[in-house]
Amino acid sequence: MIIAKEISKVKENVREWKKQGLSIGLVPTMGYLHEGHASLIKKAREENDRVIVSDFVNPIQFGPKEDLATYPRDFDADCRLCESIGADLIFNPEPCEMYEDDFHSYVGVNTLSEGLCGKSRPIHFNGVCTVVTKLFNITEADRAYFGQKDAQQLAIVRRMVRDLNYNIQIVGCPIIREADGLAKSSRNTYLSENERQKATILHKALEQGEKMVRDGETDANKIVKTVRDIIESEPLAKVDYVEIVDWNELQKVDKIDGPILMAVAVYIGKVRLIDNFIVENSIVIEMV
Amino acid sequence: MIIAKEISKVKENVREWKKQGLSIGLVPTMGYLHEGHASLIKKAREENDRVIVSDFVNPIQFGPKEDLATYPRDFDADCRLCESIGADLIFNPEPCEMYEDDFHSYVGVNTLSEGLCGKSRPIHFNGVCTVVTKLFNITEADRAYFGQKDAQQLAIVRRMVRDLNYNIQIVGCPIIREADGLAKSSRNTYLSENERQKATILHKALEQGEKMVRDGETDANKIVKTVRDIIESEPLAKVDYVEIVDWNELQKVDKIDGPILMAVAVYIGKVRLIDNFIVENSIVIEMV
Numbered sequence: 090m091i092i093a094k095e096i097s098k099v100k101e102n103v104r105e106w107k108k109q110g111l112s113i114g115l116v117p118t119m120g121y122l123h124e125g126h127a128s129l130i131k132k133a134r135e136e137n138d139r140v141i142v143s144d145f146v147n148p149i150q151f152g153p154k155e156d157l158a159t160y161p162r163d164f165d166a167d168c169r170l171c172e173s174i175g176a177d178l179i180f181n182p183e184p185c186e187m188y189e190d191d192f193h194s195y196v197g198v199n200t201l202s203e204g205l206c207g208k209s210r211p212i213h214f215n216g217v218c219t220v221v222t223k224l225f226n227i228t229e230a231d232r233a234y235f236g237q238k239d240a241q242q243l244a245i246v247r248r249m250v251r252d253l254n255y256n257i258q259i260v261g262c263p264i265i266r267e268a269d270g271l272a273k274s275s276r277n278t279y280l281s282e283n284e285r286q287k288a289t290i291l292h293k294a295l296e297q298g299e300k301m302v303r304d305g306e307t308d309a310n311k312i313v314k315t316v317r318d319i320i321e322s323e324p325l326a327k328v329d330y331v332e333i334v335d336w337n338e339l340q341k342v343d344k345i346d347g348p349i350l351m352a353v354a355v356y357i358g359k360v361r362l363i364d365n366f367i368v369e370n371s372i373v374i375e376m377v
Numbered sequence: 378m379i380i381a382k383e384i385s386k387v388k389e390n391v392r393e394w395k396k397q398g399l400s401i402g403l404v405p406t407m408g409y410l411h412e413g414h415a416s417l418i419k420k421a422r423e424e425n426d427r428v429i430v431s432d433f434v435n436p437i438q439f440g441p442k443e444d445l446a447t448y449p450r451d452f453d454a455d456c457r458l459c460e461s462i463g464a465d466l467i468f469n470p471e472p473c474e475m476y477e478d479d480f481h482s483y484v485g486v487n488t489l490s491e492g493l494c495g496k497s498r499p500i501h502f503n504g505v506c507t508v509v510t511k512l513f514n515i516t517e518a519d520r521a522y523f524g525q526k527d528a529q530q531l532a533i534v535r536r537m538v539r540d541l542n543y544n545i546q547i548v549g550c551p552i553i554r555e556a557d558g559l560a561k562s563s564r565n566t567y568l569s570e571n572e573r574q575k576a577t578i579l580h581k582a583l584e585q586g587e588k589m590v591r592d593g594e595t596d597a598n599k600i601v602k603t604v605r606d607i608i609e610s611e612p613l614a615k616v617d618y619v620e621i622v623d624w625n626e627l628q629k630v631d632k633i634d635g636p637i638l639m640a641v642a643v644y645i646g647k648v649r650l651i652d653n654f655i656v657e658n659s660i661v662i663e664m665v
Contacts, residue, residue, distance in 0.1 A: 191488075191536075193489060193536060194485065194537045194541050195485055196482070196510075197483055198481045200481045219541070223542050226542040226544060235420065252511075253510050253516045254384060337479070
């Protein structure tokens, strides 16, 4: 497996692979890889001749009060995981390699970035779109793999690719969970043992919400209230948001009559966790 | 020559050309082509196996009070010119082909977009960067050709390409002028006969400014005043800006000690014209 710290080294390899007519799959990550990332890398491995994993804690997607400095890192472990799955190249640049002092460019997606996590993280998705654009251009990937865990990010990147005519296919992959239902996340490492136990409340609440949708409930506010009540029954949990939005423009809906995303962001102690489910075929269609 | 109205048709041809290992040059234009555009297309013709000219009046780079509706168009004449130079494909999409109803993405460059034309046209360069990004992705061009007439645009597109790691070379081409010095522009067609004569004042003033720089004057404000005074000696002329900025970050300079852009925007009657010169090697270096 090639370890590349420089953009030019990635581009060199990509040029060679392209010359040979090989397809390239990209898995963009912030490192500290877990089974969620592993599932993306495996999928990329199945579908492409060459697999690039980027491993970069992207500073411009963190707000000034967020956890950039403390975000967990373990590059050696990341390399072992990538190598074991058969990735061909891991790209681990320094921030100054990605952002020169006079870096001024930005990419973003309006509307979809404004609600959900965008409300409390106003610069986040601009930072994501900008780094993802860079990674697309550096790797010239044919496919890029994103987890549904970050559902808003997935929707935004898909829209960006469609709007700006990128020649890349965005592959969304299902949420990978711990045995007790907690969605895998690098940030789970911040949780104390007690918080870790209580954090399962997100998934429990969402399971109930998803059951309601599948049972035919179309009153979004009723489902939101149920899910919120379940989460708030846990004293350690503080809701940032609980929302049902349409799975296209990510705008709040009152009535469910098409594909929807139900998403939650919850503080367990000081740790902010997110989880969600997507129902692509609304009950209206399913009942036919 | 292929005439393409659909993005998919361009992409089809590009895919075929890429498969054959051919290089592609792109000349992005808003149509109503004149000798300035022709010089770009000729240069692209010399340097690439295939040449694409885009011919699209990009609505999102016009402000609400600007001349989108009246911007001159003559697609048949454009086709004849492109064909005569040997362009391989002209891309002439409808606005709805480029921007779907739920289009939300944007690309931009801070700092460089804020001064000069950016001051009176606050959304302009965001619109330019967004459409240029689309054109780069649609055409997968190896080189793209921009006139120095729009010097700020050239600087911004170059920075965007560097910052976002586009695999494309930006080729800047010299300003093409009428016999009496007026910079060629599609907007010159708006000028009355009298205004057309008086419009030469921009070039006359800039010639004097450039002479001062080359003669060793390093006081930017003195040069700016001289150029402004010459322009304002013409009663029909109303200055939007006269500025000297550094040719990297496009920030105002008081003292010339490196590459600079001197740029002017002037209303002749109701018609806004721009012109400029760039001195890449400052006098300090030239005197060695």
